[in-house]
Amino acid sequence: MHLRKEDLKALGKVKRLNIINAISGIKPANLIGSISAKKVPNLAIFSSVIHLGSNPGLLGFISRPAGNVHRHTLENIKETGSYTINHVHESFIEQAHYTSAKFDRHESEFEKCGFTEEYIENFQAPYVQESQLKIGMKFLEIVPIKVNNTVLVIGEINHIILPDAVINEEGYIDMEALSTVGISGLNNYYQLQKIGSFPYARTSEVPDFLEK
Amino acid sequence: MHLRKEDLKALGKVKRLNIINAISGIKPANLIGSISAKKVPNLAIFSSVIHLGSNPGLLGFISRPAGNVHRHTLENIKETGSYTINHVHESFIEQAHYTSAKFDRHESEFEKCGFTEEYIENFQAPYVQESQLKIGMKFLEIVPIKVNNTVLVIGEINHIILPDAVINEEGYIDMEALSTVGISGLNNYYQLQKIGSFPYARTSEVPDFLEK
Numbered sequence: 001m002h003l004r005k006e007d008l009k010a011l012g013k014v015k016r017l018n019i020i021n022a023i024s025g026i027k028p029a030n031l032i033g034s035i036s037a038k039k040v041p042n043l044a045i046f047s048s049v050i051h052l053g054s055n056p057g058l059l060g061f062i063s064r065p066a067g068n069v070h071r072h073t074l075e076n077i078k079e080t081g082s083y084t085i086n087h088v089h090e091s092f093i094e095q096a097h098y099t100s101a102k103f104d105r106h107e108s109e110f111e112k113c114g115f116t117e118e119y120i121e122n123f124q125a126p127y128v129q130e131s132q133l134k135i136g137m138k139f140l141e142i143v144p145i146k147v148n149n150t151v152l153v154i155g156e157i158n159h160i161i162l163p164d165a166v167i168n169e170e171g172y173i174d175m176e177a178l179s180t181v182g183i184s185g186l187n188n189y190y191q192l193q194k195i196g197s198f199p200y201a202r203t204s205e206v207p208d209f210l211e212k
Numbered sequence: 213m214h215l216r217k218e219d220l221k222a223l224g225k226v227k228r229l230n231i232i233n234a235i236s237g238i239k240p241a242n243l244i245g246s247i248s249a250k251k252v253p254n255l256a257i258f259s260s261v262i263h264l265g266s267n268p269g270l271l272g273f274i275s276r277p278a279g280n281v282h283r284h285t286l287e288n289i290k291e292t293g294s295y296t297i298n299h300v301h302e303s304f305i306e307q308a309h310y311t312s313a314k315f316d317r318h319e320s321e322f323e324k325c326g327f328t329e330e331y332i333e334n335f336q337a338p339y340v341q342e343s344q345l346k347i348g349m350k351f352l353e354i355v356p357i358k359v360n361n362t363v364l365v366i367g368e369i370n371h372i373i374l375p376d377a378v379i380n381e382e383g384y385i386d387m388e389a390l391s392t393v394g395i396s397g398l399n400n401y402y403q404l405q406k407i408g409s410f411p412y413a414r415t416s417e418v419p420d421f422l423e424k
Contacts, residue, residue, distance in 0.1 A: 001372075001373070001374055001375070001376045001379065002371065002372070002373050003371070003372040003373075004370065004371055005268070005269075005368070005369065005370045005371075008268075008269055008369065008372070009267075009268075011383075013267075014382070014383070015381075015382065015383035016266055016267060016269075016383070017266050017383075018382055018383030018384055018385075019372070019379070019383040019385065020263070020265075020266040020269040020369065021263055021266065022383075022384065022385040022387075023271075023345065023347055023369075023372055023374075023385065024240055024242070024261045024262065024263050024271055024297070025240025025241060025242055025261065025299055025387075025392055025394070026238055026239075026240050026387060026392065026393075026394040026404055027238075027240065027263070028236055028237025028238050028239065029237060030236070030237055047263075048262060048263065049236045049237065050236065050260060050262055050274065051232070051233055051236050051239070051259075051260065051274075052274060052357065052359075052360060052362060053359075053360040053362065054228055054229050054232040054233065055221075055225075055228060055232075056217070056220075056221075056360075057217075057220055057228075057232040058359065058360055059235075059236055060357075062262065062263075062264060085236070087237055090407060093407065093408050093410075094408065094410060094419070094422065095422050097408075097410040097413055098410075098413045098418045098419070098422055099413075100413040101413040101414055101415040101417075101418055102414075102415055103415055112415075112418060112422070113418065113422050114421075114422045133235060135235055140359060141359055143355060143357060143364075145264065145272075145355055145364070145366070147264075147265075147270065147352060147353055147366060148264060148265040148268075148270055150264060150265065152355075152357070152364065154357070154359060156217070157217065157220065157232065157235075158216065158217045159214065159215070159216055159217075160213075160214070160215040160220070160231070160235055161213070161214050161215075162213055162235075163213070164213045167213065167231070169227075170226070170227065170230055171223075171226070171227035171228070171229075171230030171231040171234075171397075172230055172234065172396075172397060172399075172400060173230075173231065173234040173235065173396065173397065175234075175237075175238060175396050175400075175402060176402070180237055180238065181238075181407070182237070182238040182394055182404060184384075184385065184387050184404075184406075185383075185384060185385065186412070187384075187409050187410055187411065187412070188384060188387075188406060188408070188409045189406070189407050189408040189409070189410075190387060190388070190404040190405060190406050190407060191404070191405050191407045192238055192394060192396075192402040192403070192404065193402060193403050193405065194396075194400060194401070194402050195302060195305065195393065195401050195402060195403045196305050196306065196309075196400070196401040197399050197400045197401070198305075198306060198309040198310075198399055198401075199399065200398070200399070201309055201310045201311075201312040201313040202313055202314075203313040203314055203315055203324075205313075206310045206313055206324060206325065207306070207310070210306065210307050210310055210324070210325050210326045
């Protein structure tokens with residue numbers, strides 16, 4: 001099948017959304033926890049969390065701008081300056097998926113979707129107790145993406161909380177042991193099984209058999 | 213384990229890179245194909261391709277700025293205005309990984325790592341023949357991310373090429389049938405198995421059993 005730009009435009013909206021949300025490959029499944037100035041917690045699933053840098057540790061995610069309806073996560077982050085990123089595991093993919101429903105701002109998705117808020121000292125935003133890998137983020141900056149009126153929300157990693165058993169001496173994190181999942185498109189969840197690990201690639205060490 | 217910002221800073225560089233590159237969750241594995249004005253093809257693995265919008269179809273990826281050494285992909289994109297994004301499948305994860313070695317600009321990673329260039333009419337950049345899902349991109353814009361001197365490279369989807377058998381009527385793409393893989397951190401590859409699919413989430417349809 002060869003879909004050209006015109007073919008994509010001619011598709012029905014739902015099918016176009018499904019295809020274009022899926023073609024970039026597997027996406028991470030994370031719940032972003034936040035809290036409003038009025039102390040209403042919020043939880044929402046995002047598949048757009050992205051690594052930006054390691055020193056300092058920076059992560060970004062894509063959002064519609066605040067001011068749009070139902071951008072509670074971004075509004076809360078701007079109000080309080082902190083948020084959490086929590087891995088979605090196999091055991092709660094359905095609960096996690098339903099955080100994307102458009103609840104009112106006075107409603108907590110923690111309560112509505114069956115999650116438990118967890119707080120640590122000197123950090124405002126709620127973590128997801130049910131998640132095994134939780135990241136505490138300090139809000140840094142919003143970069144506007146003018147071409148389609150979205151924003152890249154950038155934060156600095158202040159806390160990483162995870163079980164000792166899933167990280168080895170090299171700092172590799174075992175996504176299979178964590179039962180962390182990936183998302184394809186808007187609706188489809190995938191489990192992960194490790195199939196390979198290769199060293200940092202140097203031109204002097206490229207295996208001969210690879211060359212044609 | 214609880215790693216605070218100070219703990220991350222105190223880690224050795226490699227361990228810090230491994231941890232911070234892994235904690236955002238699974239990342240898509242894509243080969244970006246490009247060609248210089250002098251007609252030297254380039255191929256490089258990226259784990260930072262991200263969905264930005266569906267109408268028009270926009271994808272982004274993160275890069276160090278051109279001008280840095282070994283940013284051939286970005287230099288080529290700026291020179292020719294086009295590039296391809298090609299899924300990495302289980303059958304060639306090792307070859308794909310080694311495209312990250314720092315080859316000289318006159319060398320082709322297609323040749324060095326065992327891939328075949330494929331060209332379509334009226335489109336300059338090379339696709340990866342071995343890849344089952346290939347996207348032809350038109351370069352649109354570079355958004356600077358000043359906080360750590362990286363850039364978000366934005367392009368518009370002009371072509372999607374994939375086997376008929378992996379896409380259904382709804383537009384869902386079967387990542388398991390494609391044997392498309394994900395990356396954790398810098399070095400670790402995961403296969404994908406579908407475990408769930410849920411409808412578009414409406415507050416009126418959140419299953420009762422989810423609520424606490």
